[in-house]
Amino acid sequence: MLEIRGLSNETVVLDGEWFEKLRGGTSKTRLPASSFVSADVQDIDRRKKLFGSEREQLLQVTFSFDRPPFVGLMTSADNRSKVEALIAGLEAARDAN
Template sequence: MIVVDGQSNERLVLDGGWLEKLRGGRPVTRTPASSFRGAQWKDLERRVTLFGREKERLVQVTLTFDGGPFVGLIADAAKRPELEAIVDGLEAARSA
């Protein structure tokens, strides 16, 4: 099981043959991992406070599935390896 926490109290969970997105601890989407088609990555940077100079680095991943939903998550850039592990797990489930 791979779990990645993102912004806005969201979480992605890859458990066996299923990918689930949770928001506030409640399931939003549950999709079979074998229907995975691809991932799009985007690096983001935003200010921590409205007029502050300090910025935080984020990564956004959008996962696409056959005939299903797009599943997106924004997380701290440091969590990119964990998100890549989820994408690797989805690709392995697709080819199995």
């Protein structure tokens, strides 16, 4: 099982044959991992506070499946290896079919 915690109390989980997005511990989206099409990962650099000078590095990930919905997640850039592992797991599930 692969799990990535994001901002806004969101989490994405790849558990065997299923990909799921949770918000506040409640399932919002559950899709078969084999229906994965692609993922778009963008690096984002933003200020932590509106007028502060402290910055944070984030990843914005958008997962596409063969049917709606698209699933998005914002997470810390420190989770890059987890994001790459989750994408590899989704690609393996897709390619197994």
